[in-house]
Amino acid sequence: MSEAPPLTGEELRQLCEFLYRRTGMAFDEAKRYYVQRRVTERMGATGEGAFPAYFARLRADAGGEVEQLINAFTVNETYFYREDHQLRCLSRDILPERARAKAPGEAIRIWSVPCATGEEPYSIALWLLENWPEVDAYDVEIVGSDIDTRALEAAQAGLFGRRALMRLSPDLVERYFTPAGPERWRILDDLRESVRFTSVNLVEPASTGAHGRFDVVFCRNVLIYFDDASRRLAAENLYDALVPGGYICLGHTESMSRISPLFAVRRHADAIVYQRPREGSRD
Amino acid sequence: MPLIRKPSPAAPDAVPARDPLAALRDGSPDERFAAARAAGGLPGGVPALAGALSREADPRVREAILTSLSRAGTPEAVAAILPHVHADDANLRAGTLDALRVVPGGLGPHLPGLLADPDPDVRLLACDLARGLPAGEAVALLVPILDADAEANVCAAAVEVLAEIAGPDALPALEACARRFPGDPFLPFAVRIAAGRIGARTPAPDE
Incomplete structure (x- = not known):
């Protein structure tokens, strides 16, 4: 790959403005090295030797370049206990509140969407068993959904490599996983069977609607990939997938306030999350 | 283990049971929200949504109406959205323009x-x-x-x-x-x- 020339100050600003408007990710001159490296990589991959031509390609989204560039700017790999501050928020603040709203015997429903290869929904299950003292007092149903059926098959198999487990203590790995070959571990059947996996299309109301309503939805690092129209529809589908008073957790670079006015912002000690207001509430 | 895998029998259905065009007129806010999302694909849905947009006071329901109209994207649907760019309510005005922004095929002809x-x-x-x-x-x-x-x-x-x-x-x-x-x-x-x-x-x- 030939090295692209350094971005001028104006080019850097132009790109950062585009990225901010499109995704909410904020970069500036202080992150020049980080930005330059990724743009150089994408210019090389697209065969564009000059920034103006590359930027024109980006604005036109030729060849899905917006998604490619976002991929270059985000951490695509997933692993257990990723963004665990939201899991702390779940056990400390969200679930106690949701549990108070439940009728006796009514399950608390949690949705991980998209769940990719299962790290997130299994993390939720594992976290609750370890960190939510009330876990024995309620039925908790965890559903993991994705549009990618190959990812769902991998999630159901419950096999993970070392990188996926890097945030878990050796004690947790020993208690919840069994060795399954060189550098591979399988999650315990009890835990594997505690998560139900389904396929879903987030921009298809019938597809999301078929899952019923949830108390908490984890929908991290996917809406930034959608165009404005799809993002708006997905936000409404997610709103509809929540019980009144239910919560949605987004990725740390995402803000629902930039996407849809439907949700109320809730600032908890560990995380900012979004809530479907209760009926009649002006929250 | 307290975590359950089977779908909860108590899992509430997100789909409204009522006729959406009727619910759009006189349902609760949640029913009107659901009806607004369903109406766009029904015969008579766009005129019903156009009428509902003119009288709807709940911003969440208005948002759903605007999304349904913008998804429909027909000249009739766009014509229903356009007058609200003059709304006194700044939120409705902004919502209207956001909806126009995502009309399939683009805003070009209306701009x-x-x-x-x-x-x-x-x-x-x-x-x-x-x-x-x-x-x-x-x-x-x-x-x-x-x-x-x-x-x-x-x-x-x-x-x-x-x-x-x-x-x-x-x-x-x-x-x-x-x-x-x-x-x-x-x-x-x-x-x-x-x-x-x-x-x-x-x-x-x-x-």
Whole structure:
């Protein structure tokens, strides 16, 4: 790959403005090295030797370049206990509140969407068993959904490599996983069977609607990939997938306030999350 | 283990049981929200949504109505959205423009009308909508604003977009625009910044 020339100050600003408007990710001159490296990589991959031509390609989204560039700017790999501050928020603040709203015997429903290869929904299950003292007092149903059926098959198999487990203590790995070959571990059947996996299309109301309503939805690092129209529809589908008073957790670079006015912002000690207001509430 | 795998029998259904067109008229806010999402695909749905948009007070339901109309994307649906760009309620006005922004096939045919609207607030927001067009089309729509719009704020909105997408061809119009408002300190400043940005970059190839 030939090295692209350094971005001028104006080019850097132009790109950062585009990225901010499109995704909410904020970069500036202080992150020049980080930005330059990724743009150089994408210019090389697209065969564009000059920034103006590359930027024109980006604005036109030729060849899905917006998604490619976002991929270059985000951490695509997933692993257990990723963004665990939201899991702390779940056990400390969200679930106690949701549990108070439940009728006796009514399950608390949690949705991980998209769940990719299962790290997130299994993390939720594992976290609750370890960190939510009330876990024995309620039925908790965890559903993991994705549009990618190959990812769902991998999630159901419950096999993970070392990188996926890097945030878990050796004690947790020993208690919840069994060795399954060189550098591979399988999650315990009890835990594997505690998560139900389904396929879903987030921009298809019938597809999301078929899952019923949830108390908490984890929908991290996917809406930034959608165009404005799809993002708006997905936000409404997610709103509809929540019980009144239910919560949605987004990725740390995402803000629902930039996407849809439907949700109320809730600032908890560990995380900012979004809530479907209760009926009649002006929250 | 307290975690359960089977679907909960108590899992509530997100789909409304009532006829959406009836629920759109007299349902609870949650029923109207669900009805608004369902109505777009039903016979008679677009006129029902158009009527509902005119009387709906709940911002969440309005949002769902606007999404359904913008998804429908028919001339009838767009015609139902357009009058609300003049709403007194600023949230509805902004929501209307957001909905127009995502109409399938783009806003292109409607943008000249919005940019010529008698209401300067509408023209100002329309300048931002032009940002979504291919650069050449947007420049062609916005340069005449610099030449003729009577409101400095509208021109400033056009300048902001042009700063990002225009080439050196737009510089004379930008400079002339600054001269049209000698009493306005902001516009010459904005034009100077825009001219600097345009001059600092190599022209992009035609999109």
